[in-house]
Amino acid sequence: xxxxxxxxxxxxxxxxxxxxxxxxxxxxxxxxxxxxxxxxxxxxxxxxxxxxxxxxxxxxxxxxxxxxxxxxxxxxxxxxxxxxxxxxxxxxxxxxxxxxxxxxxxxxxxxxxxxxxxxxxxxxxxxxxxxxxxxxxxxxxxxxxxxxxxxxxxxxxxxxxxxxxxxxxxxxxxxxxxxxxxxxxxxxxxxxxxxxxxxxxxxxxxxxxxxxxxxxxxxxxxxxxxxxxxxxxxxxxxxxxxxxxxxxxxxxxxxxxxxxxxxxxxxxxxxxxxxxxxxxxxxxxxxxxxxxxxxxxxxxxxxxxxxxxxxxxxxxxxxxxxxxxx
Amino acid sequence: xxxxxxxxxxxxxxxxxxxxxxxxxxxxxxxxxxxxxxxxxxxxxxxxxxxxxxxxxxxxxxxxxxxxxxxxxxxxxxxxxxxxxxxxxxxxxxxxxxxxxxxxxxxxxxxxxxxxxxxxxxxxxxxxxxxxxxxxxxxxxxxxxxxxxxxxxxxxxxxxxxxxxxxxxxxxxxxxxxxxxxxxxxxxxxxxxxxxxxxxxxxxxxxxxxxxxxxxxxxxxxxxxxxxxxxxxxxxxxxxxxxxxxxxxxxxxxxxxxxxxxxxxxxxxxxxxxxxxxxxxxxxxxxxxxxxxxxxxxxxxxxxxxxxxxxxxxxxxxxxxxxxxxxxxxxxxxxxxxxxxxxxxxxxxxxxxxxxxxxxxxxxxxxxxxxxxxxxxxxxxxx
Numbered sequence: 007x008x009x010x011x012x013x014x015x016x017x018x019x020x021x022x023x024x025x026x027x028x029x030x031x032x033x034x035x036x037x038x039x040x041x042x043x044x045x046x047x048x049x050x051x052x053x054x055x056x057x058x059x060x061x062x063x064x065x066x067x068x069x070x071x072x073x074x075x076x077x078x079x080x081x082x083x084x085x086x087x088x089x090x091x092x093x094x095x096x097x098x099x100x101x102x103x104x105x106x107x108x109x110x111x112x113x114x115x116x117x118x119x120x121x122x123x124x125x126x127x128x129x130x131x132x133x134x135x136x137x138x139x140x141x142x143x144x145x146x147x148x149x150x151x152x153x154x155x156x157x158x159x160x161x162x163x164x165x166x167x168x169x170x171x172x173x174x175x176x177x178x179x180x181x182x183x184x185x186x187x188x189x190x191x192x193x194x195x196x197x198x199x200x201x202x203x204x205x206x207x208x209x210x211x212x213x214x215x216x217x218x219x220x221x222x223x224x225x226x227x228x229x230x231x232x233x234x235x236x237x238x239x240x241x242x243x244x245x246x247x248x249x250x251x252x253x254x255x256x257x258x259x260x261x262x263x264x265x266x267x268x269x270x271x272x273x274x275x276x277x278x279x280x281x282x283x284x285x286x287x288x289x290x291x292x293x294x295x296x297x298x299x300x301x302x303x304x305x306x307x308x309x310x311x312x313x314x315x316x317x318x319x320x321x322x323x324x325x326x327x328x329x330x331x332x
Numbered sequence: 333x334x335x336x337x338x339x340x341x342x343x344x345x346x347x348x349x350x351x352x353x354x355x356x357x358x359x360x361x362x363x364x365x366x367x368x369x370x371x372x373x374x375x376x377x378x379x380x381x382x383x384x385x386x387x388x389x390x391x392x393x394x395x396x397x398x399x400x401x402x403x404x405x406x407x408x409x410x411x412x413x414x415x416x417x418x419x420x421x422x423x424x425x426x427x428x429x430x431x432x433x434x435x436x437x438x439x440x441x442x443x444x445x446x447x448x449x450x451x452x453x454x455x456x457x458x459x460x461x462x463x464x465x466x467x468x469x470x471x472x473x474x475x476x477x478x479x480x481x482x483x484x485x486x487x488x489x490x491x492x493x494x495x496x497x498x499x500x501x502x503x504x505x506x507x508x509x510x511x512x513x514x515x516x517x518x519x520x521x522x523x524x525x526x527x528x529x530x531x532x533x534x535x536x537x538x539x540x541x542x543x544x545x546x547x548x549x550x551x552x553x554x555x556x557x558x559x560x561x562x563x564x565x566x567x568x569x570x571x572x573x574x575x576x577x578x579x580x581x582x583x584x585x586x587x588x589x590x591x592x593x594x595x596x597x598x599x600x601x602x603x604x605x606x607x608x609x610x611x612x613x614x615x616x617x618x619x620x621x622x623x624x625x626x627x628x629x630x631x632x633x634x635x636x637x638x639x640x641x642x643x644x645x646x647x648x649x650x651x652x653x654x655x656x657x658x659x660x661x662x663x664x665x666x667x668x669x670x671x672x673x674x675x676x677x678x679x680x681x682x683x684x685x686x687x688x689x690x691x692x693x694x695x696x697x698x699x700x701x702x703x704x705x706x707x708x709x710x711x712x713x714x715x
Contacts, residue, residue: 052550077552088547105551153551 035204081150140171232272389447517676518649617703
């Protein structure tokens with residue numbers, strides 16, 4: 007799968023800006039805050055939206071000129087559930103198979119084996135309305151596999167699930183990738199999810215790819231090293247300046263109540279940092295050493311934390327809801 | 333108590349927040365008042381009547397003249413209009429044909445000896461054949477023709493006993509049709525309309541809101557396949573509802589359609605089914621087009637209610653079109669339910685064949701075609 011300067015504008019707003027991506031036979035993650043253009047990109051790739059400029063090939067077919075072929079070769083799990091909850095799992099899957107014109111016998115065999123994969127075989131004959139959120143999501147994922155797609159798009163597959171259900175869904179997604187020999191394209195804003203699921207990742211912000219690579223590569227991009235989270239009871243400007251000049255410090259970011267400090271080697275850096283703060287008249291409250299995560303990468307390349315962004319999204323959602331109520 | 337106030341306030345605030353819902357609580361009853369009130373309150377006017385004139389002379393001319401000028405008035409004697417619209421027909425056969433096709437409501441046969449008998453001051457009988465499949469119209473027409481006869485009698489010599497020489501023989505053209513039977517076809521059509529609103533339409537708006545339609549679009553399904561699938565399922569559901577109601581009306585309400593009783597008439601049954609099918613397809617396409625263009629399921633539901641009432645009341649389903657004020661008649665002319673109800677009545681109570689209902693079929697076919705085009709266009713644009 008490859009995109010060629012794919013662009014989507016809505017009026018003056020550019021949602022996706024001349025984006026070039028290459029996705030191999032792998033689990034590929036699209037990471038980014040809400041409104042970054044992930045969903046717009048996916049909607050173009052699955053032929054629901056047509057690009058303003060540029061194009062892409064998906065599973066060997068052009069999304070503009072050969073949209074029909076693309077649709078035959080892909081599976082899509084959208085963010086909002088599209089299950090018919092009045093119908094049973096079997097009925098839901100059977101209908102989906104019919105949309106793709108899969109012969110009856112093959113369809114039924116495929117459905118049975120897929121339901122087993124996600125542990126729903128014994129609940130297949132009850133209406134989906136009686137399923138838990140996690141079960142529904144699992145069903146949606148295997149429903150998209152009835153047609154044996156070459157590429158499966160998962161748009162935020164674990165949003166809205168509790169941690170247990172999330173873990174189960176992720177487990178199944180991994181299994182599916184192994185057993186079904188399929189390319190997975192996943193959008194998410196859970197960094198841990200992206201880190202342990204994806205072979206490669208692209209971080210999208212303002213409609214552009216700001217970083218791309220394996221999770222390890224991306225982490226290395228942030229100059230390699232460890233992270234020290236330090237909270238201060240007292241932090242004079244001298245102390246901050248001293249830290250900035252210190253040779254073991256690679257970068258400093260201020261955050262609420264403290265600093266996030268990128269260092270070369272955590273084990274060596276902690277004692278040196280402590281003495282440096284002491285000698286310049288500062289007072290530490292807590293100090294934590296941790297490994298670099300994708301969140302730090304995200305912070306580095308977009309200038310903000312993804313968790314902050316989630317809050318923004320939630321506020322926006324709350325405001326939107328209020329508007330609706332009015 | 334404070335709690336009750338809060339709950340009450342909440343409900344009222346929510347109610348005020350939905351002007352469409354608020355409106356629908358008054359629009360429905362208002363429509364019923366105006367449409368039903370105007371129909372039932374109105375006298376039968378301009379009822380088409382075939383005159384078969386076998387006698388020619390002054391008495392016949394004055395009798396026709398009196399019929400022509402016969403007026404029907406609203407209660408209180410205001411807003412009077414001609415009761416009849418006379419159509420002169422050369423012979424009884426043609427007139428009966430017209431009655432059978434629903435083109436006239438009654439036949440007045442003025443016999444050969446009419447003028448001579450009256451001139452000779454002897455008795456004469458005028459035969460009035462009534463289309464009694466429309467019990468409300470015929471109940472008004474019979475007495476009014478007789479009244480015209482009395483007026484004529486008062487102008488000419490009467491027998492020594494002071495009795496009129498003219499008698500009227502009122503004949504029913506068909507077996508007695510009860511009002512409940514007259515009303516039944518409209519009910520079948522309304523069940524189709526209900527299915528069109530609930531099944532075809534709302535389902536689609538809800539699917540659109542839930543993103544299921546977008547889910548369809550990432551599969552190899554073509555848009556036209558989706559439209560056809562939606563329409564087909566709607567027609568099946570509507571036909572099921574209409575046929576179920578038909579059977580229940582026979583079993584529970586004692587309806588006795590001629591195409592089934594005393595013995596089933598296959599052509600009649602087939603034509604009845606075809607009428608129901610054409611009506612279903614047309615109404616479902618209409619509501620699908622409307623639903624796809626609707627922005628919200630709530631608004632759709634609220635507006636469907638008055639649409640349904642208007643179509644039902646102006647279709648002649650519960651009161652004959654002859655009794656409606658002109659503006660209602662104008663609505664009924666473009667109302668597809670009018671033609672469906674008309675065709676069903678002919679088929680069910682007159683045992684009519686294809687020729688009699690061809691006009692109704694033609695209108696329904698054109699309407700259905702237009703609505704299909706509209707539905708497909710709406711689908712393409714909205715999705």
